[in-house]
Amino acid sequence: MSIDNIRVIMINTSHPGNIGAAARVMKNMGLTRLYLVNPKQFPNAEATAMASGADDLLAQAVVCESFEQALEGCRLVLGSTARERKIQHEFIDARVAGELAITESEKHEVALVFGRERTGLTNEETGLCHKLINIPTNPDYRSLNVASAIQIVSYEVMMSSLSLASMADESESSETQELADYASSEAMERFYNHLEQTLVDIEFLRLQQSPQLMPKLRHIYNRVRLKSEELNILRGILTKTQNLKKHS
Amino acid sequence: MSIDNIRVIMINTSHPGNIGAAARVMKNMGLTRLYLVNPKQFPNAEATAMASGADDLLAQAVVCESFEQALEGCRLVLGSTARERKIQHEFIDARVAGELAITESEKHEVALVFGRERTGLTNEETGLCHKLINIPTNPDYRSLNVASAIQIVSYEVMMSSLSLASMADESESSETQELADYASSEAMERFYNHLEQTLVDIEFLRLQQSPQLMPKLRHIYNRVRLKSEELNILRGILTKTQNLKKHS
Numbered sequence: 001m002s003i004d005n006i007r008v009i010m011i012n013t014s015h016p017g018n019i020g021a022a023a024r025v026m027k028n029m030g031l032t033r034l035y036l037v038n039p040k041q042f043p044n045a046e047a048t049a050m051a052s053g054a055d056d057l058l059a060q061a062v063v064c065e066s067f068e069q070a071l072e073g074c075r076l077v078l079g080s081t082a083r084e085r086k087i088q089h090e091f092i093d094a095r096v097a098g099e100l101a102i103t104e105s106e107k108h109e110v111a112l113v114f115g116r117e118r119t120g121l122t123n124e125e126t127g128l129c130h131k132l133i134n135i136p137t138n139p140d141y142r143s144l145n146v147a148s149a150i151q152i153v154s155y156e157v158m159m160s161s162l163s164l165a166s167m168a169d170e171s172e173s174s175e176t177q178e179l180a181d182y183a184s185s186e187a188m189e190r191f192y193n194h195l196e197q198t199l200v201d202i203e204f205l206r207l208q209q210s211p212q213l214m215p216k217l218r219h220i221y222n223r224v225r226l227k228s229e230e231l232n233i234l235r236g237i238l239t240k241t242q243n244l245k246k247h248s
Numbered sequence: 249m250s251i252d253n254i255r256v257i258m259i260n261t262s263h264p265g266n267i268g269a270a271a272r273v274m275k276n277m278g279l280t281r282l283y284l285v286n287p288k289q290f291p292n293a294e295a296t297a298m299a300s301g302a303d304d305l306l307a308q309a310v311v312c313e314s315f316e317q318a319l320e321g322c323r324l325v326l327g328s329t330a331r332e333r334k335i336q337h338e339f340i341d342a343r344v345a346g347e348l349a350i351t352e353s354e355k356h357e358v359a360l361v362f363g364r365e366r367t368g369l370t371n372e373e374t375g376l377c378h379k380l381i382n383i384p385t386n387p388d389y390r391s392l393n394v395a396s397a398i399q400i401v402s403y404e405v406m407m408s409s410l411s412l413a414s415m416a417d418e419s420e421s422s423e424t425q426e427l428a429d430y431a432s433s434e435a436m437e438r439f440y441n442h443l444e445q446t447l448v449d450i451e452f453l454r455l456q457q458s459p460q461l462m463p464k465l466r467h468i469y470n471r472v473r474l475k476s477e478e479l480n481i482l483r484g485i486l487t488k489t490q491n492l493k494k495h496s
Contacts, residue, residue: 137406138277148272217481237452
């Protein structure tokens, strides 16, 4: 099942009850893989109580020391955020997120990312996301609980999975929409490191003076969703530029 | 607002925490009117704690002695149920329920009805519903919490309300969709010329040998839809690279 290629990542969760509630709503909607980045308390009795029969998801949950570690192997990363950012990301709603996650999970690993209870995702973390999910809420009362956000996105994943299944039933052959060989998150990180180093080498980037430059460049290349072949071309250009500098 | 014509009815709720959680998810999604039919404990401190800022909905909640009383004035009654019934009802999914509720609330009062935590709605109660809402769940783990069910249906009401509002907006103010300051085609052409010249300068590109390179690079940057500011950053990097070469 392609839905098994979808993981939910919770970052730095404070209340173990929210982890349990998240496991429950995930299991309700057919999702099974929970990743926890530095949870405050886990394993925990309150988490197990709130999971209410979804404790198998907690037992299998992967606890990670960094967000990057939790992202390993993922080629589509969707981050959920309530706040608007200065740096413009591509925002999609939960419905589109559900469709994207199901379509792409046919081919590769997909991450759905949820931040801290109070403060959500940091700018650095959203920088690792290809798109941001914005769940519509009452403008006068936006404080969506993290498990509620997971509930809504998981529900949209389930809805999308069902509609895909029913379409597949209708026309068996379907179109096996050609999913490109997208670069992995790790490859993108190596690219950004390479880009940053090159900009330092050619003295374009004085890091202290322009803290916004790398986030802006990330924003450009995250929007493209580079294919592996394209990434190789860009890295080739960077290497050539670096060699030039070395010999100058 | 027509959404104010929609009430949520919870029947015979056992755990006051679920009433509080329901108030919170309702308020998140712009719903305000909560009716409680014979709640086991209400008002209650746990309900208030779980409402977390949505306690105004609890303060205004209408406590009723019978389901019939809670339904007074309603012309569309949608009941949520996990189980299939012997008596054939019309089942709709939560999405259709959200659309129906919003459409009909323009005209009259609508009720969304949720049953007991363990046993849901009785046959007598579903007999008072016009249609039944079935939320899709994992067949191996169907036990959707009552507040989760309210969350999903409320979310669909909100989505439907927004799509109705945006349709109204579109017909009104045409397509003046806030267009970001995207780079013009001419600016993009100047960028491609600059990029090509730089690649020649740094001897990355031997044009005869790789006729496919520029089309591939174009394909990358066309996909991004660069903004003018972003284009300026990229051209700045190219200029810096060219200067480097000149001085080498």
